[in-house]
Amino acid sequence: MIRFQCDYAEGAHPLILQKMAETNEEQTVGYGNDPYCERARKKIRTLCDAPEADVHFLVGGTQTNFTVIRSILRPHQGAVAANTGHINVHETGAVEATGHKVLPLPSEDGKITADQVREYYEAHWQDADHEHMVQPGMVYISHPTENGTLYSKEELKALYEVCQELGLPLFLDGARLGYGVMSEASELGLADIAAFTDVFYIGGTKVGALFGEAVVITNPALKKDFRYLIKQSGGMLAKGRLLGIQFDVLFTDDLYFRISDHADRLAMRLKEAFVKKGYALRYDSYTNQQFPILPDEHLEKLKEKYSFGFWERMDASRCVVRFCTSWATKEEAVEELIRDIEVL
Amino acid sequence: MIRFQCDYAEGAHPLILQKMAETNEEQTVGYGNDPYCERARKKIRTLCDAPEADVHFLVGGTQTNFTVIRSILRPHQGAVAANTGHINVHETGAVEATGHKVLPLPSEDGKITADQVREYYEAHWQDADHEHMVQPGMVYISHPTENGTLYSKEELKALYEVCQELGLPLFLDGARLGYGVMSEASELGLADIAAFTDVFYIGGTKVGALFGEAVVITNPALKKDFRYLIKQSGGMLAKGRLLGIQFDVLFTDDLYFRISDHADRLAMRLKEAFVKKGYALRYDSYTNQQFPILPDEHLEKLKEKYSFGFWERMDASRCVVRFCTSWATKEEAVEELIRDIEVL
Amino acid sequence: MIRFQCDYAEGAHPLILQKMAETNEEQTVGYGNDPYCERARKKIRTLCDAPEADVHFLVGGTQTNFTVIRSILRPHQGAVAANTGHINVHETGAVEATGHKVLPLPSEDGKITADQVREYYEAHWQDADHEHMVQPGMVYISHPTENGTLYSKEELKALYEVCQELGLPLFLDGARLGYGVMSEASELGLADIAAFTDVFYIGGTKVGALFGEAVVITNPALKKDFRYLIKQSGGMLAKGRLLGIQFDVLFTDDLYFRISDHADRLAMRLKEAFVKKGYALRYDSYTNQQFPILPDEHLEKLKEKYSFGFWERMDASRCVVRFCTSWATKEEAVEELIRDIEVL
Amino acid sequence: MIRFQCDYAEGAHPLILQKMAETNEEQTVGYGNDPYCERARKKIRTLCDAPEADVHFLVGGTQTNFTVIRSILRPHQGAVAANTGHINVHETGAVEATGHKVLPLPSEDGKITADQVREYYEAHWQDADHEHMVQPGMVYISHPTENGTLYSKEELKALYEVCQELGLPLFLDGARLGYGVMSEASELGLADIAAFTDVFYIGGTKVGALFGEAVVITNPALKKDFRYLIKQSGGMLAKGRLLGIQFDVLFTDDLYFRISDHADRLAMRLKEAFVKKGYALRYDSYTNQQFPILPDEHLEKLKEKYSFGFWERMDASRCVVRFCTSWATKEEAVEELIRDIEVL
Incomplete structure (x- = not known):
């Protein structure tokens, strides 16, 4: 079975494991106050062109989302999001469990607009x-x-300006941020994202780390006491250096960007193969997730050899499915899949 | 200004005030353990043909809704409701504030079906x-x-049977229950409602009381420790007898039903007047709320003399508005309004 | 049975019921935006010498406490309180249910000091x-x-100054505030309390109203969006004018103060009788709650005719009990009790 | 600087890192449904002599504690604990943040008794x-x-029996469980703990893993839907196999027990040195945490070379401090420390 089901099927980039092994016997203080975390923070601030930003490391995405959101909102406030947003659909109501309603806006492709917010x-x-x-x-x-689509620079800037005007902090969930910034369609680098949001996170779990997400808070009003919130929300890793080490490695020699680029290129080859075969695409994605619409019998055939995600039924005879590449996807696997698609 | 804006513009039925005055100097124990509450409980059990039901009195609707819901759900569970449901729209996220997501089902008229739930x-x-x-x-x-519509007996029974089958307690919000059971279109009496739900409440605030809602729990599994939940949720009135007295009076000599009937009849006369005038109705309501669609210029004219609720804009020149009658609405006020409608 | 068990055994002062009856048929807007609430607000602002204060009316004490507290705190913060404080002991963990720990300080008499806080x-x-x-x-x-004791002006001022210095809003629960300000030992009037707190409430439930507490917010930073919090917390009465009417009557012709004074004077006579009889007092209270320590056999005797609260066992043969007077306590009842004490 | 400050200063046991590296490129399903987790579950069930137990892997201790607790309690219930308990003191009110009060019982040594609970x-x-x-x-x-002390078999059994009788699930926090079961004073093995609790966890973070805690639920009534709770609480690791691999390695060839024994033995040597030197001990611990009472000047001296935890001031000239050993502590480090103690 070759897995295209998600972007977290393997372990971590080998350089991360290597660094963990090398540093394993060192003694450090806990809870993210160690030198590795500090080094990773510095690199991230530099890459984001945000020298004053606070950078915190948490373990996973759901945890990061609800921790950030509950740190910002007062009890009677909710978080506006696309109805397709991860917090609205796939986090078991974690935001509501902290007392806040997700306020969904209709979205066809996973994005929302400045006008909708206004x-x-x-x-x-x-x-x-x-x-x-x-x-x-x-x-x-x-x-x-979640649909693989990207905000243009103009779109994000417009959203941010509306948010600024209305006094609404803008939080960007970057669980797959690497695959975004390296996409051939990307107009947004880390520095743009830092400039046009109040807080965002750089995903590690899905982009080469064993686990871990780096929260970057650029809005000074949102910085206060964030570490208390991490601890209370169960996100403060005792051996916090494990997060620092990972992000330090990922942001050494552009590793994060190189492995993201790898995944995106393979996804583009898959996309091309689907289109060439005549399959429609549910979303026009230029990132590592592809959503082709396939006839049921072709899906059955592919399932014998590959795993991939069921997305939704399109009509009586076709389904939308999701194929993910990742930093770990092998070229040969993609080539084999493409050949199998061609002969379907 | 004559108010048709809501069904809680006045105080209480005079018999309630009279009884409060008569009993004012009596000393009783607090928190709902007094003889008046006990007497009201007995009457409600009899009317509901539910001799084993637990009956509790709370102060208001929002409080009642979230107290019942949080008493039932475990942390990872949500409450399925019409997207138009009061808990989803008009309670400032009180259910989410207790940690639970409202799971909205699409609804055109405020109702949901057994099939939707399944x-x-x-x-x-x-x-x-x-x-x-x-x-x-x-x-x-x-x-x-919230749209004035009613479940038929078949519809409620089907919902209840599906809920039973799926292990989902069914909770009926009866903020305006009197106006429901006395509607000319009603197929459901209190005993039917008690039979086809697990827990429901009989609204007092909008039906003649100063305030107060009577929760009736028929499902034994939902009874345990409910008084703790009331107290913790801020709903346990120190002078609990004030609730007992009100419901005791409301259920003496059919007062609750008579005053509900009064409101429904006046609403039907209003409805007739709207239809006769040629206005369409947004919902086909047979209860005390009516939702005619009026041209803007007619609305402006009526606003000079009457208050009523804005519901939604229908098109460029017309709006849906809400007129409510209540136990307190005067016949003369309705007649005057009808005359004014006729000459619009 | 003559009840000295609590200060909420009767209904309301007759003038309140009278005003409710007089205004019963008037139509007003709901949710506290009516003219009666506005009038009561103005009177309270004047009495508190706090022309800029926000005044809100809620139904009961537990509700008021958790609504105020959750409106102030961020998720990782708790409320410092005496271990004997009502929020720590007698509200079924309502504060914790909103996510915040009560942080108890040891207290012998119900008070805490500026030094303890620091x-x-x-x-x-x-x-x-x-x-x-x-x-x-x-x-x-x-x-x-809760033990009947009072802060001196110096003590409250010191607490407030420490709180100001440390950035901790100071919230005063005035469920029995009338009995405090009218005590012969009182050094604090409403204006002092408004001056030396950030937010407090004037209790109605235990001081002559059917129900109701008036929250006074003097710190501008705590005012924002408080009405959302009231609604979400289930404390926004639909017929809000019922609260306005009550506080309007209570603050007309000094009614609130006169009835509080009545209760305090009767309590002092009781206290004198206990002391004269040779009973020790658990707390040296100059307000409407008295805590004598009585031999078990005397308690049994008194129980035949009077109800009063059990507080705690003192030793093998004696218990602390609580006798409350209130605005409604009859002189004759106190005299009868005193005679019965004398002959124990 | 040689660290005795805590038991999570290093990475993981080398065999864990080795296994992670070996399996790094394998593709598995996520969220704990992979074969490594399954294998670890089987081993744990066997060791606990609990073939029907549910075993779940979470990332850290705070997260584990509040997830278990909120999965058990209804909203009006709290968790009884020693006032010294980790959930009451050192988790930033995480339990309260889920709505539940911790109900503290007085404890001198970190333990509570069956009688106290009753x-x-x-x-x-x-x-x-x-x-x-x-x-x-x-x-x-x-x-x-948290004070290094241990329950005897009789004590735990008595607690469990009282809990059973009263209908209170008993949850044992085993963050340092290895150091407990391998203590020379231990009367309780894993199977005893499984037999005399309803749910407990086997700590990995402090006992050789990079991170991770294994929750063992033996009471069938507590098993339902626990995975939803993990996900909602932010504790479900995407690459769940990382947890499975770690516990699989820890429970292969008794590794968990061997490294715990190592730490305990070194701690006993430290204890002996303290006693020999004439220092009193704050708690009589037979596990990896030692709490000697040292004169301030000796502490200053030791601080030049060692890090250790400040616990509390004992008197004007002495403090209680905490020295921890762990699976990773080197014999030479302990020997060096002992020599330095001897010459203080």
Whole structure:
């Protein structure tokens, strides 16, 4: 079985394991106050062109999302998000478990627009009963989205400017950020993302680390006491250096970017193969997730050899499925899959 | 200004105030353990043909909804409801504030169906990632709905049977229950509602009381420790007898039903007047809320003399508005309004 | 049975019921935006010498406490309080249910000191692991305390100054505030309390109202969006005017103060009788709650005719009990009790 | 600087890193459903003599504690614990953040007794106002405790029997469980602990793993839907196999027990040195944490070369400090420290 089901099927990039082994016997203080975390923080600040940013390391994405969100909102506020957003769909209501409603905006491709945010906000405040409704208190977006799509620079800037104007912190979930910034369609580097958000995270779990997400807080108003929130939310790793080491390695010699680029290129080859074969695509993704629409019998055939994700039924005879590449995907695996697609 | 804006613009039925005055100097124990509460409980059990039911009195609707819901659900579960449901729209996210997501089903008229519940439930469990999603843990409906509509006996029975089959407690929000059971279109009396739900409440605030809602728990599994939940949720009135007295009076000599009937009849006369005038109705309501679609210029005219609720814009020149009657609405006020409608 | 068990055994002062009856048929807007609430707000601002204060009306004490506290704290913060404080002992963990730990300080008589607060705060910040502990985020006190005791002006001022210095909002629970300000031992009027706290509430439930507490927010930083919090917490009464009417009546012609004075004077006569009889007092209270230590056989005797609260066992043969007077206590009842004490 | 400050200063046992490297390129399903987790589960069930137990892997201790606790309690219930318990002191109120009060019992040495639990429980139910207080819903203990002490078999059995009788699930926090079961003073093996608790966890973070805790649920009533709770609480590792691999290695060839024994033996040598030197011990610990009471000037001297934890000031001239050994502590380091103690 060759897995294209997700981007977290393997362990970590070997350089990470190597560094962990090398440093294994060193003694350091815990909870992220060690020199490795400090070094990784510095690199991230530099890459983001955000010398004043606070950088924190958490273990996983769901944890990171609800920790950031509950650190920002007051009890009567909710997080505006695409209805397709990970926090709205695939985190077992973790945000609600912290007391906050996710306020979903309709989205076809995983993105929301500055206009949508403005309209939602204004509708809230124009409603005579607004105190009886959850107040929009921040905006959550994913980049790349759960559908593989990307915000253009103009789109993100417009969102950020509206958020600034309305007093809504903008939080970008970058679980797959590497695959976003390295996409051939990308207009946004780390520094742009840092400039046009209040807080975001750089995903490690899906981009070469064993686990770990790096939260970057650029808005000074959101920095206070964040470490208390991490601890209370169960996200403070005792051996915090394990996170520092990983991000230090990932941001040495552009490793993070190189392995992301690898995944994106392989995904583009897959995309080409699907299109060439005549399959429609559910979303026009230029990142590591591809969503072709395949006839059921072809899916059955492919399942014998490959694992991939079921997305949704399209019609009586076709389904949307998801193929992911990752930093770990082998060229040969993709070539084999392409050959198998060609002969379907 | 004559108010048709809501059904809680006045105080209470005079008999309630009279009884409060008569009993004012009596000394009783607090927190709902007094003889008045006990007497009201007995009457409610009899009316509901539910001799084993637990009956509790709370102060208001939002409080009642979230107290019941959090008493039932485990942390990873949510409450399935119409997207139009009060808990989803007009309670400032009170259910989410207790940690639970409201799981909205699409609804055009405020009702949901047994089939919708079953499909939603089955889709959850069929999803390979169901543990990453909020588990449906109960079903919430309103009767009458926020749109003035009513469940038929068949519809409620079907919902209850599906809920029973799937292990989902069914909770009915009866904030306007009197106006429901006395509607000319009603197929459901209190005993039917008690028979086809696990827990429901009989609204007092909107039906003649100063305030107060009577929760009726028929499912034994939901009874345990409910008083702790009331106290913790801020709903346990120190002078609990004030609730007992009110419901005791409301259920003496059919007062609750008579005043509900009064409101429904006046609403039907209003409805007739709207239809006769040629206005379409947004929902086909047979209860005390009416939702006519009026041209903007007519609305402006009516606003000079009457208050009523804005519901939504229908098109460039027309809006949906809400007129409520209540136990306190005067016949003369309705007649005057009808005359004014006729000459619009 | 004559009840001295609590100060909420009867209904309301007759003038309140009278006003409710007079205004019963008036139509007003809901949720506290009516003219009666506005009038009561103005009177309270004047009495408190706090023309800029926000005044909100809620239904009961537990609700008020957790609504105020959750409106102030961030998720990792707790409320510092006497271990005897109502929020720590008698509210079924309502504060914890909103996510915040109560941080108890030892107290013998229900009061805490400025020094205790400072030491606790400094110990927190000096601890190397402070991020692993709940951060003190505000201070909660009761006045009178649950033990009937009172803060002197100097004590309250010192507490407030420490709180100001440390950035901890000071919240005063005034469930029995009337009995405090009218005590012969009182050094603090409403204006003093408004001056030396950030937010407090004036209790109605235990001081002549059917129900209701008036929250007074003097610190501008705590005012924002408080009405959302009330609604979400289930404390926004639909017929909000019922609260406005009650406080309007209570603050007309000094009614609130006169009825509080009545209760305090009767309590002092009781206290005198206990002391004269040779009973020790558990707390030296000058307010409407008295805590004599009585031999078991005397308690049994008194129980035949009077109800009163059990507080704690003192030793093998004696218990502390609580006798409350209230605005509604009859002189004759107290005289009868005193005679019965004398002949024990 | 030689660190005796904690038992998580280094990475992981080399065999764990080796196994991670060997399996790094394998593709597995995520979220703990992989063969490594399954294998580790089987070994744990066998060691615990609990063939029906559910075994789940979480990342860290705080996360594990609040996830287990919120999976068990209803909203009005709290967790009874020693006032010294980790959940009461050092988890930033994580349990309260999930809505539940920790109900502290006084403890001198970190342990609580069956009698304390029974008395607390009975006092709750005997109180006439018990509905106004948090209901004890479960019992939390640590073994070894935060003070290094151990429950005897009789003590744990008595606790469990009382808990069974009172309907309170007993949860044992085994963050340092290895150091407990291998202590020369230990009467309890894994199978005993499984037999005398409802749920417990086997700590990995402090006993040789990079991170990870293995929750063992033996009470069938507590098993339902636990994976939802893990996910919602942010504890479900995407690459779940990393946890499986670690526990698989730890429970291969008794590694877990051998490295725990190593730490305990070194701790006993340290203890002996302290005693020989004439220092008193704050707690009589037979596990990897030692709490000697040292004169300030000796502490200053030791600090030049060693790091260790400050515990509390004993008197004007002495402090309690904590020295930890771990699976990773080197014999030479302990010998060097002992020599330095001898010449203080």
